[in-house]
Amino acid sequence: MKRIFLGLAVWGFLFLIVTATLGYSANGASMARGQHMSAGLFTSFFFVLLHSIVFVHLLGTGLGVKRVLFEHKLPAEAVVRRLWRCKMIAYPPAFSCMVLTIMTAVFGGYLEREGAGSLHFILAVVLLLANIATIWVEIRMIDENTGIIRDVESSLAALQSTAGSVQRSEA
Secondary structure (H helix, E strand, C coil): CHHHHHHHHHHHHHHHHHHHHHHHHCCCCHHHHHHHHHHHHHHHHHHHHHHHHHHHHHHHHHHHHHHHHHHCCCCCHHHHHHHHHHHHHHHHHHHHHHHHHHHHHHHHHHHHHHCCHHHHHHHHHHHHHHHHHHHHHHHHHHHHHHHHHHHHHHHHHHHHHHHHHHHHHHC
């Protein structure tokens, strides 16, 4: 998952650079302004989707791990605490980046009608910096989440090998 997310993040930053370049060159040129708006809308959707993928991944794998722990009666408290910690570290900055992305797009559209250029520019710079920081946090939490899954898998494998040896010795 980490490689997929990292690849999507690289594409997102490339889209962001293209959008910013089009916006910078759009001073007065209506065609470039239209291209900037289209690219900005696409980039906004892409970044909201990117951070939503992290939400869904952490939520889905957490539910799957909890189900395995419950079904196999493995100790769950420490694992659930680690899963919760991953979510609580990743969710706030990811959600903040989604909101900031939407705000930047909205003020970009407002700029087209009313001329709020400096606010849109400031939000765009903050958005770039926030995404850099947030994606680094999300990658760390995806790594930690993967480690939790591997720990549970090894505990399950140890439990199954122990159960298999007990069944063989009884036969």
